[in-house]
Amino acid sequence: MSKSAGRGIQSIEVGNRLLVALMRSGSPMMLRDLAQEAGISAAQAHAYLASFRRTELVEQEPASGRYILGPAVNRLASARMATFDPMSNINARAPDFAHSLGVMLALLVWGPVAPTVYRVHDSSQSVNSNLRPGTTFNLLNSAAGRIFGAFDASPAVAERLARELAGATAKGEEAAFDSAIAEIRKSGYAMMIESPVPGLASIAAPVLRDGDCILVAMIIGPRAAMEVQGAGSPTEALLDFTRGA
Known part of the structure; x- marks a missing residue:
């Protein structure tokens, strides 16, 4: 001190x-x-x-x-997220965004050891996912995790990635991840098909402040709807949402 x-x-x-x-x-x-x-x-x-x-x-x-x-830690963290700008801004806009797009929206921060959900907004349509605050994701095989891998250069992310790569069983996992990260940095978003639930797809994008990734927004919905590209697509809507935070 x-x-x-x-x-x-x-x-x-x-x-x-x-x-x-x-x-x-x-x-x-x-x-x-x-x-x-x-x-x-x-x-x-x-x-x-x-x-x-x-x-x-x-x-x-x-x-x-x-x-x-314990649970009091979650309550303190949620209170912090609700009042810290620009998180307060994105929290206020999140329910209407999820409802209008008909998707589930998860907001994530980097937790103690992994990308961690701190708030979930249900859609106007039923999405069969048990996502809840406290749920964590890996870096290699989740849309949110790949966003942290692409836009968060902190030592904690590098350490987590090293552990995941050390335990990977698929050959060429590191090269595939590096290739995906390069594309994500160009496009500004990550998409995973059949993830986290079969039949669904997820798209994630960062909320950046002064070059730092302060949180990640991830939408989850039916694969057919999420794979639509172009103007008015879920991807474009998510990018507008995060850039306007």
Whole structure:
């Protein structure tokens, strides 16, 4: 903390280290590992986590006893997304956009370890997808993930991509991804057919500020309707939506 930030409360900063450790992990953590990551004793960590559980910032898995971030974190994140401009602008326009186009619209940010949905707007038509806030996507095989791969140069995205490529089974996966990313940077959008659900297609585009990808908008609808190109197409409508954010 810089001196100009003023006097703070040490216990809050220690508790924050526990929450940051859970955020970075992306998976449930044991008490001893959390304590080590935060630089405190297990007894201290347990006391903090007991309070965090009461305030729903943290949950504990019944079977394993491991700790995960709780629902209060989602509520805080949603409140931030609703008020931070230009996210407040795009959030306000999103319901009408999804309804008029007849698609499901998901808004995503880069979460602790992957592209993460923070808001979903249902369409005026039924779209058979169980997409919900908190859903994550990979980089290699999702429209939203490829947008982050194309427009987000942060180390977190590079690390995620390296892990996915290391676990890829298809030959030439990296070359295919690089080729797709080059095309996405030219066109400004990514499309995936039969993804995330058979019979559907998804199209994603970035919302950029000063060259940074601050969020991704992804629409999902019937494949036949989504593959239409040209003026008035879902792709053009999505690009207008994101560029007007």
